[in-house]
Amino acid sequence: MNIKRSLLCFSAGLAIATASYAQWALPSNDPIPQSTLITPEQVNQMLTSSHKPLILNIGPRSMYMQAHIPGSEYMGAGSSDAGQQKLRERVKPLPKNAGIVLYCGCCPWSHCPNVHPAYQLLHSMGYTNVRVVYIANDFGTDWVNKGYAVARGD
Amino acid sequence: MSSKRILIYGIVALCLIGLYIASRRKAQAPTATASGNSVPDFTVTTIDGKKLSFSEYKGKVVLLDFWATWCTPCREEIPHFVEMQNQYGPQGFQVIGISMDDDDGPVKKFYEEFKMNYPVAVGDDKLAEKFGGVLGLPVNFLIDREGRIHAKYLGATDYNTIDKATVELLSQP
Numbered sequence: 631m632n633i634k635r636s637l638l639c640f641s642a643g644l645a646i647a648t649a650s651y652a653q654w655a656l657p658s659n660d661p662i663p664q665s666t667l668i669t670p671e672q673v674n675q676m677l678t679s680s681h682k683p684l685i686l687n688i689g690p691r692s693m694y695m696q697a698h699i700p701g702s703e704y705m706g707a708g709s710s711d712a713g714q715q716k717l718r719e720r721v722k723p724l725p726k727n728a729g730i731v732l733y734c735g736c737c738p739w740s741h742c743p744n745v746h747p748a749y750q751l752l753h754s755m756g757y758t759n760v761r762v763v764y765i766a767n768d769f770g771t772d773w774v775n776k777g778y779a780v781a782r783g784d
Numbered sequence: 785m786s787s788k789r790i791l792i793y794g795i796v797a798l799c800l801i802g803l804y805i806a807s808r809r810k811a812q813a814p815t816a817t818a819s820g821n822s823v824p825d826f827t828v829t830t831i832d833g834k835k836l837s838f839s840e841y842k843g844k845v846v847l848l849d850f851w852a853t854w855c856t857p858c859r860e861e862i863p864h865f866v867e868m869q870n871q872y873g874p875q876g877f878q879v880i881g882i883s884m885d886d887d888d889g890p891v892k893k894f895y896e897e898f899k900m901n902y903p904v905a906v907g908d909d910k911l912a913e914k915f916g917g918v919l920g921l922p923v924n925f926l927i928d929r930e931g932r933i934h935a936k937y938l939g940a941t942d943y944n945t946i947d948k949a950t951v952e953l954l955s956q957p
Contacts, residue, residue, distance in 0.1 A: 690854075692918075706886075707854065709854060710886075737855050737921050738857075738940075744854075768921070770917060770919025770920045771919075774919055
């Protein structure tokens with residue numbers, strides 16, 4: 631009986647570990663540290679908390695206009711000069727330990743051109759409390775279709 | 785407990801894990817949804833300044849491609865679409881590209897660089913909403929000769945899947 635129970639526990643543990651790996655598996659050379667990642671679900675929960683972080687959208691405008699996280703501010707694409715400039719100016723007055731959440735969701739994480747340059751910019755400016763929303767597929771699939779809160783337009 | 789029973793439990797556990805991984809892969813795979821809904825008419829201005837109305841293409845099989853220059857999977861698809869336009873154009877096939885770039889500067893450059901041979905316009909959120917929202921790229925709609933959506937391909941899609949469906953549609957009267 632003990633062996634049976636141990637085996638069941640082992641299987642459950644292995645399944646949970648597999649699930650975690652599948653959710654968070656990033657390439658080992660991904661420049662964004664795994665510890666800075668945050669799930670869409672966690673961000674959605676933050677929206678109802680009293681200490682909301684500053685949430686900045688660093689994706690294309692046409693997608694922001696269709697749907698974005700309520701309260702998030704549009705910076706412009708993190709890969710563009712204009713987007714980087716606006717992001718730089720937006721965070722400049724903030725203390726280096728300010729809570730900042732970045733998200734894009736234009737395309738699958740591994741193909742997103744925006745999250746990495748935006749994160750690198752804030753990192754190089756010395757911001758220490760930056761989190762990046764890990765959107766595995768795209769904003770439609772991983773946020774809107776999950777039924778999380780959405781705002782539209784400017 | 786016998787060693788045989790332990791072995792069975794082990795195999796069952798491994799099968800369950802395998803099924804879990806397979807289901808996740810399936811969930812992350814591009815989706816293709818046949819719809820049958822008519823495409824809403826729209827008019828856009830192409831990057832070379834011409835008016836394009838979707839209604840002009842009734843009677844043709846149309847591949848409507850929502851893409852962007854910064855979208856890697858989109859960039860990978862475009863040479864295939866150029867090839868399809870060459871190959872199937874004479875049979876009544878037309879690719880239309882709707883770029884979701886914020887402005888047309890990079891689109892014009894890309895158009896030249898990739899020798900695109902079909903009309904391309906820069907879209908916006910209003911056009912995207914006519915198609916149920918474009919909140920991830922690429923999104924392709926394969927549309928039949930009657931102007932009905934035959935399939936929607938979300939995310940990087942095997943080129944052969946789109947090609948095969950196109951050939952099937954073209955073979956229909």
